Every structure is written in C-alpha cells, then in structure tokens.
Amino acid sequence: MKTYSVAVIPGDGIGPEVIRESLKVLKTVEEIHGGIRFTYDTFDWNCAYYLKHGRMMPENGLEILKDYDVILFGAVGDPSVPDHISVWELILPIRREFQQYVNLRPIKLLRGLESHLRYKNHEDLDFIVVRENTEGEYSSMGGRMHSNTPHEMAVQNNVITRFGSERILHYAYRLAEQRSKQRLTVATKSNAINHTMTFWDEIVKEVGANYPHIDTELYHIDALAAYFILKPETFDVVVGGNLFGDILTDLGAAMVGGLGLAPSGNINPEKNYPSMFEAIHGSAPDIAGKGIANPIAQIWSVSLMMDHLGMPELGKLILDGIEEVVSEGEVRTPDLGGNAGTERMGDAIVSKIKELAKKKRYNKMIKASH
Numbered sequence: 001m002k003t004y005s006v007a008v009i010p011g012d013g014i015g016p017e018v019i020r021e022s023l024k025v026l027k028t029v030e031e032i033h034g035g036i037r038f039t040y041d042t043f044d045w046n047c048a049y050y051l052k053h054g055r056m057m058p059e060n061g062l063e064i065l066k067d068y069d070v071i072l073f074g075a076v077g078d079p080s081v082p083d084h085i086s087v088w089e090l091i092l093p094i095r096r097e098f099q100q101y102v103n104l105r106p107i108k109l110l111r112g113l114e115s116h117l118r119y120k121n122h123e124d125l126d127f128i129v130v131r132e133n134t135e136g137e138y139s140s141m142g143g144r145m146h147s148n149t150p151h152e153m154a155v156q157n158n159v160i161t162r163f164g165s166e167r168i169l170h171y172a173y174r175l176a177e178q179r180s181k182q183r184l185t186v187a188t189k190s191n192a193i194n195h196t197m198t199f200w201d202e203i204v205k206e207v208g209a210n211y212p213h214i215d216t217e218l219y220h221i222d223a224l225a226a227y228f229i230l231k232p233e234t235f236d237v238v239v240g241g242n243l244f245g246d247i248l249t250d251l252g253a254a255m256v257g258g259l260g261l262a263p264s265g266n267i268n269p270e271k272n273y274p275s276m277f278e279a280i281h282g283s284a285p286d287i288a289g290k291g292i293a294n295p296i297a298q299i300w301s302v303s304l305m306m307d308h309l310g311m312p313e314l315g316k317l318i319l320d321g322i323e324e325v326v327s328e329g330e331v332r333t334p335d336l337g338g339n340a341g342t343e344r345m346g347d348a349i350v351s352k353i354k355e356l357a358k359k360k361r362y363n364k365m366i367k368a369s370h
C-alpha cells in the first residue's frame with residue numbers, strides 16, 4: 001500500500017466548503033484504486049488565525065509543511081484582513097519557498113457547457129497555461145519612500161532571472177511535446193518593456209532552439225489577450241510570466257464558464273518540496289456560508305494532484321466524472337445556471353466517479369496502474 005501525506009489548508013470563505021467536497025472525491029478514488037492511501041492533517045491557517053495570532057501561519061509553518069507529499073489549499077482572504085497580508089503571508093511564501101515555479105492552469109470547456117464566446121465549442125477551448133510562479137512582477141523587490149508627503153512614491157521591480165526563465169520555458173516546451181498540436185505560445189511585451197521582456201525573448205529563443213519540432217509563437221500580451229477571445233482553438237500550451245499568466249487565466253476561466261471551473265497546480269517538478277493544488281478563485285466572501293459555491297474547480301485540482309503523483313488514470317477518472325455530471329446537466333450550481341448546492345454537486349460527482357469506475361474501460365486502466 002502506497003501512502004501519500006496531504007496537508008489540507010481550507011482557508012477562508014468558500015475555501016472550507018469546496019475543500020470538504022474535494023476530500024470526498026479523494027476518499028472515493030482511494031477506495032476505487034485499492035492500492036493507495038491518503039493521510040491528512042488539516043491546518044486552520046486563515047484570516048481568523050491572523051486576527052488571533054497576528055500572523056497567517058505559525059513561524060515554523062513552512063517547516064511543518066515541508067515533509068508532506070502534497071498540499072491541498074482552499075482559498076484565503078477575508079474583509080477583516082488586508083488582502084496583501086493574507087496573500088503575502090500564506091500563499092506566496094509557500095509557492096516560493098517550495099520552488100513551486102510552475103503554476104499549471106488548464107483552460108478547458110467541459111462537454112455540456114456553453115462558452116460566452118458564441119461561436120466556440122469544447123473542441124475549440126482546450127489548452128493549458130503555464131504561469132511562472134516565483135518571480136516577475138510578484139517580487140517583493142521595491143519599497144516606498146517619502147510617505148505622507150507630496151513626493152510619496154512606490155517602486156516594485158519586475159524580476160526576470162535567466163535561471164527562472166529557463167526552467168519555466170523548458171517545462172512548457174516539454175509539456176507542449178506531450179500534447180497534440182506541438183505548439184507553444186509565449187506571452188511577452190518586449191516592444192514596451194525593453195529591459196526585462198527583451199531578456200525574456202532572448203531566453204525563449206535560446207531554449208526554443210532545443211525544441212525545433214515545436215512551433216513557437218511569441219505574442220505581445222495585449223494582442224494575446226485578444227487572440228484568447230478570437231482564436232482560442234489555435235492554442236495548446238501558453239507560457240507567461242507571473243502577472244501575465246495570472247490575468248490571462250482569469251480571462252481563460254471566464255471563457256470556459258467562470259471561476260468555479262478553473263483549477264490550478266503549483267508545481268515543484270523536481271518533487272524536492274510538496275506541490276500545492278487549489279482552485280484559481282478566491283474565498284468569494286459574497287457567497288461564503290451560503291452553501292452554493294461550485295466545488296468543481298477544487299475537485300478538478302485533485303485531478304491535477306493525481307497527475308502530479310504519477311496516477312494520471314485517476315486524474316482522468318475524476319475529470320471525466322466532473323464532465324459527465326456537467327454534461328448531463330441535472331445537477332448544477334447557481335453559477336452554472338442551476339440551483340444545486342455545493343454538497344449536492346460534490347455528491348453527484350462522487351457517485352458519477354463510482355459509476356464510471358465500474359465500466360470496463362476505467363476498470364482496466366486503474367488495474368493497469370497498480
């Protein structure tokens with residue numbers, strides 16, 4: 001029996017609500033597989049913890065997390081604590097210290113859902129964004145001067161390193177090699193950001209020389225944002241820095257049905273540290289406590305977790321379960337135009353996964369993975 005340790009951080013708002021459903025799914029795939037076990041520890045690090053202790057996690061928080069195989073993260077953020085504190089003291093240190101330099105964000109329109117893009121269907125909307133997750137614009141390099149004077153100023157530097165750029169580009173190219181279109185789209189803005197982005201473009205060229213069979217396209221971010229809407233079917237893997245990747249994926253999420261459907265993996269490919277799986281949405285204070293949050297994004301992040309742990313057959317089973325429920329259309333949360341609650345949606349996905357697992361195709365696939 002192979003055991004995986006999972007650190008669970010439900011966080012704030014709808015975080016705990018959607019985490020609950022994703023844990024049900026984890027338990028279900030564990031039962032179906034039969035040869036694996038997940039052990040959990042749950043940490044109450046969130047804004048309430050901050051109000052009590054003056055920090056988002058204990059001083060040795062990262063030390064505590066370091067030895068887990070993976071982290072399952074809900075969302076943080078509450079109106080009672082400034083957002084830059086909850087983000088900078090919890091999520092960003094985990095992403096950086098654990099070298100989770102890949103932020104993997106699939107943009108995929110599930111069967112049965114319609115895109116806001118009137119002429120695009122699920123065959124047109126199936127690509128993956130690789131976002132650099134440790135540097136770029138989200139660097140703490142900078143500061144403020146002359147506070148409370150008319151000369152007040154703030155500088156935040158955009159940090160692009162050769163090391164950080166090479167590793168994210170190699171990852172993106174290797175991912176492109178595994179996919180059907182053999183194409184990598186790179187976000188840049190070297191026409192206007194003439195130091196860091198020209199450096200990035202040079203590294204793209206150098207790294208790309210190792211992958212001559214992959215078709216590389218570089219687009220300025222403004223044009224790329226427009227192409228997301230106009231010709232999403234041309235994308236396969238899209239790579240960009242921290243800020244561009246962040247913005248593009250909220251746009252991507254909106255194209256495939258909204259934030260309730262967009263998962264992400266913060267990946268340390270070398271597995272020297274735990275990787276962290278979460279939805280890309282936040283704590284959604286506007287609907288928190290109502291039991292109506294869509295748990296799909298969080299459950300999908302468990303599918304990405306299975307891929308990362310080397311069990312893609314379980315990842316596929318989970319994603320197919322989600323897609324089947326959405327496609328049948330009977331159980332839908334309000335963001336998808338239905339009236340089912342979070343729990344009902346989670347239960348429907350669990351039942352569907354169990355049902356699919358009994359089918360010959362899945363049964364064979366799962367047995368083969370032992």
Ligand code: NAI
Nearest residue numbers: 075076077078083259260281282283284286287293294335
């Ligand atoms: P948000 O993603 O929490 O919400 C944006 C909108 O999407 C809201 O109308 C919300 O109701 C809806 N929404 C989000 N997830 C949903 C779901 N699963 N089902 C149905 N509807 C859903 O972003 P917002 O409002 O900008 O931020 C709220 C808080 O979350 C802030 O404190 C922010 O800092 C934090 N945040 C945390 C993140 C994280 O933990 N990784 C990421 C983004 C924001």
Ligand code: MG
Nearest residue numbers: 246247250280
């Ligand atoms: Mg974002």
